[in-house]
Amino acid sequence: MQDFIHDKRVYYSPIEFAMAYIGGTWKIPVIRALANGPLRYGDLKNAIPHITDKMLNTQLRDLEKKRMLTRTTFREKPPRVEYTLTERAIQSMPAIEALEAYGRKLMDWEVEGIVEKGD
Amino acid sequence: MQDFIHDKRVYYSPIEFAMAYIGGTWKIPVIRALANGPLRYGDLKNAIPHITDKMLNTQLRDLEKKRMLTRTTFREKPPRVEYTLTERAIQSMPAIEALEAYGRKLMDWEVEGIVEKGD
DNA sequence: CGGTATCCCAGATGATACTG
DNA sequence: CAGTATCATCTGGGATACCG
Numbered sequence: 001m002q003d004f005i006h007d008k009r010v011y012y013s014p015i016e017f018a019m020a021y022i023g024g025t026w027k028i029p030v031i032r033a034l035a036n037g038p039l040r041y042g043d044l045k046n047a048i049p050h051i052t053d054k055m056l057n058t059q060l061r062d063l064e065k066k067r068m069l070t071r072t073t074f075r076e077k078p079p080r081v082e083y084t085l086t087e088r089a090i091q092s093m094p095a096i097e098a099l100e101a102y103g104r105k106l107m108d109w110e111v112e113g114i115v116e117k118g119d
Numbered sequence: 120m121q122d123f124i125h126d127k128r129v130y131y132s133p134i135e136f137a138m139a140y141i142g143g144t145w146k147i148p149v150i151r152a153l154a155n156g157p158l159r160y161g162d163l164k165n166a167i168p169h170i171t172d173k174m175l176n177t178q179l180r181d182l183e184k185k186r187m188l189t190r191t192t193f194r195e196k197p198p199r200v201e202y203t204l205t206e207r208a209i210q211s212m213p214a215i216e217a218l219e220a221y222g223r224k225l226m227d228w229e230v231e232g233i234v235e236k237g238d
Numbered sequence: 239c240g241g242t243a244t245c246c247c248a249g250a251t252g253a254t255a256c257t258g
Numbered sequence: 259c260a261g262t263a264t265c266a267t268c269t270g271g272g273a274t275a276c277c278g
Contacts, residue, residue, distance in 0.1 A: 161260075
């Protein structure tokens, strides 16, 4: 395919472009945590093991900029902030599930020590 | 899920583990280039735009170590070396295709400037 | 509660040149 | 043909501390 330019960056394939949206260590965990409905910052942090404030913040800002989620502030006492997935993010689910299925297969192979034809 | 330890590294999910096998800029391009059958180093380099010798080598060694492909040397004149995908790599195709489909969707959305509900 | 601000490092990637 | 070697750079992520 031809190169695709977006936001001053060059992508050599649709896959590379998709990776900009769901790649990295934390984007998929964040998307999955929000899959069943909006969550607040604190809930999100509790739902994602090992994530630090810095990484959660960085990822939330980046995902918002990429229009993968929206940030809604409710003027309550105390103020409440909710994060909600957009259609863009919801559409990534099939790819995420395919990745997970493949990851499970790889893990099973490692654990069972299976050696296939060609190894 | 519980943490998964492999080769002295900790993985928090099957997805993270899958990414170790097909993540990064060059692993998927290499796997796809070999999808229709074995290729030699030079053919591989020609088939993958923009890749440098260093990155092609690094990825071939890494993929070989992860048993995603095999390296076969034919004692001919001049010597010939062929790279062939293993079953592990072939099984990654569904995930790769799902990623590509999602990437194309994202590209279309960017180009068409479509704004979905929630944006 | 819901974040920001710094500083820092390792590993991934790139540029360039060289070799059996 | 099929690689290695070196050096430079860029960026994700961690540690730590602070703020309205």
